[in-house]
Amino acid sequence: MSAFLDALRTAGQGDAGMTTGEPHAAVRTGWDEVHRAALGGAAVLAAGGLAPGDAVAILAGAPADVAPAAQAVWLAGGSVTMLHQPTARTRLDRYAAETLRTLQVIGARRVVVGAPFDEFADALRENGVDAVTVDELRAGDPDAAPDVTRGDDDPALLQLTSGSTAAPKAVRITHGNLWANLESMCAAADLRGGRDVMVSWLPLFHDMGMVGFLTLPMCRGIDLVTVTPADFLGRPLLWLELISRYGGTCTAAPNFAYALAARVLPRAEELDLSTLRFALNGAEPIDVRAVRGFLAAGERFGLAPTAVVCAYGMAEATLGVSFHPWGTPLEIDVLDAHALEHEARARPAEPGPDTRSFPVLGPPLDGIEVRVVADDGAVRGDREVGVLQLRGPAITSLYLTVDGPVPTRGDDGWLDTGDLGYLADGRVVVCGRVKDVIIMGGRNIYPTDVERVAEEVDGVRAGNAVAVRWVEDGRRESFAVAVESRQADDESAAAGIASAVRSAVTAAMGVRPGLVKVLPVGTLPKTPSGKLQRAAAGKLLQA
CATH class of the missing domain: 3.40.50.12780 (ANL, N-terminal domain)
Structure with missing residues (x-):
């Protein structure tokens, strides 16, 4: 039954x-x-x-x-x-x-x-x-x-x-x-x-x-x-108004919505966000700046500093895989960049220019097992980076495709998520997608790190920067950065934005993009749910 x-x-x-x-x-x-x-x-x-x-x-x-x-x-x-x-x-x-x-x-x-x-x-x-x-x-x-x-x-x-x-x-x-x-x-x-x-x-x-x-x-x-x-x-403010009007206790959204809410909240009046205890942030890479900006903007309306719950999920797990424990402060893992990019190890470090930061996404939900696997199939230990795999009663066993049904899990019952990450004391941390990682000189560069730097440049639309693998004229692999801007049609302004993006990324990441392209608003390909499509963006740049 x-x-x-x-x-x-x-x-x-x-x-x-x-x-x-x-x-x-x-x-x-x-x-x-x-x-x-x-x-x-x-x-x-x-x-x-x-x-x-x-x-x-x-x-x-x-x-x-x-x-x-x-x-x-x-x-x-x-x-x-x-x-x-x-x-x-x-x-x-x-x-x-x-x-x-x-x-x-x-x-x-x-x-x-x-x-x-x-x-x-x-x-x-x-x-x-x-x-x-x-x-x-x-x-x-x-x-x-x-x-x-x-x-x-x-x-x-x-x-x-x-x-x-x-x-x-x-x-x-x-x-x-x-x-x-x-x-x-x-x-x-x-x-x-x-x-x-x-x-x-x-x-x-x-x-x-x-x-x-x-x-x-x-x-x-x-x-x-x-x-x-x-x-x-x-009207993005409507979301917060409804929470206030109805005493909302639980909501959820992708990261971009929290960044947008942080921008519109200063215009709000007489909101009461004190009832909101569980605001799940998932479905796309989580930018800690957006979370902190949302919490700061909502503070004067009674928003609890623990309201945002960073989470990991995917359709293959029905929805949720792990939730940061609600009612507890946002937890950020700051890592030594060299150990992460060259040794595939998540070694904690003090915040600084040679570090990378990821939100901790909490322990797996009841009934879900998570393990980390190396390229050779060996199971990795605590704070060792590899491919995340899932097992449990919520995990699907079948895809339906144009070529017919395809099993989602291996013979041992584990689902390969295609996500790179690690476990820290049993808590899940996601670094990026395997297929999107850029490899330069034996170093793993995560596109989200590049994209966050690019988005800070004046003139770049928030949430509309993408970094992809790039090989040009038979040379070794590099990467390209494409950004949207309302000034893309102004040749001089676009050139200035491209130069600023190139400089900012080089300074922050220690590697220089092979190409920076400034595109008009609405150019970058996205899924029906609004996620940037890196593979399609790469094809667009090649064309």
Whole structure:
């Protein structure tokens, strides 16, 4: 029996619910109402031929639509895939082709469509896809819902990985994976119904949004206040205002959002952030300066100095891998740069010009094992850098790809994350991605170190600098730095920014970039969830 499905049914009997519609017209919907609507939707899906185990994709933007639609699929016995959403700059012909390719990979013949994407329903039907609207699901009879039993090994979520629109790949998350991770995250964050209020603007096609800030509160009976990414990006201060207005205790965001919040908080008035105890920072490399800036800017509004929780996670682990213990101060590991880059050792050092700093991401969540492995497969010891590997009930066993299913784990049950890092007294520290590390003269240079230096140069847009491997004219490997700037079209200004970036990186890192390029705003390639794509940026520079 699926403990996850049992939890959805139980949460539907409580008093908690979700608040949507901010900042225009707030509407509170109890999880009991969501559950009843989901039962009706499950009846519609079953009557339309959905069988247990079938994959269903969802293309909808409003959390108030996604919650009952996703739950309807689960109650009918299906698995859910949240499709990446087109933006104003998306070429719709290309998006349609990529969506059809994604549906083939996950084996979905049905798509639930909701606002603002209703126009896609007819296009899907013309391509042989059964499209059902959110309104059609809401019209279903809850008393006609099927009585479906699912087990821990049955698929619950087929989570598309970041950047997968061109070459789709999905992580197969089972009911057992999902429930194990939800349980361990709730324990680590001490999340409780009746006490906590979760506040989110995260996209629901991303695992942090879908698993952490919709599925978790929906099946654990925790109050949720949720808006869309467009609401946040249109007015970033809204995020903090909602925490203040509703007494938010728990939130989460990628690092860039905390940097943005630090910039807008000085303009705020009469906020109360004293209730916020758990502000998870994850999904992209964590810049300690951004965290400290956010904490400093929020201090006058009662924000606790321990509020930010640096974390490590990935879709292959369902969501969370490790959390820094909440309620404790931010912990930074300062390392000797030479030992890190030449010896693959995380040797502590006093802060100085020849050091590198990384946030400590806490111990693994309950049930998750983490080990560090060298290139030859040998398990490394404490403070020895290598590839992080994971094992446990929350770790997926299967990818779905254009070439068919592919195992995610080795014969010994360990998942290779592709991340370089180390363990410090059992706590996880991540240094970077294996494929992104730049090797010069036997030295490992982490792109994030270069990018943070480049972002400090006047004229460079925060969060829009990328460092990639670079080989030119058959010479030894070097690296290139690309930055976005609003002055990119001014030849003289762009040249000055490029020169400043080159000088700053050379001074800070002791190595000179082979190329520095200043690009217009919006040029650097990013995933649908907003992460910079280094491989694509490298191809752009080569072109």
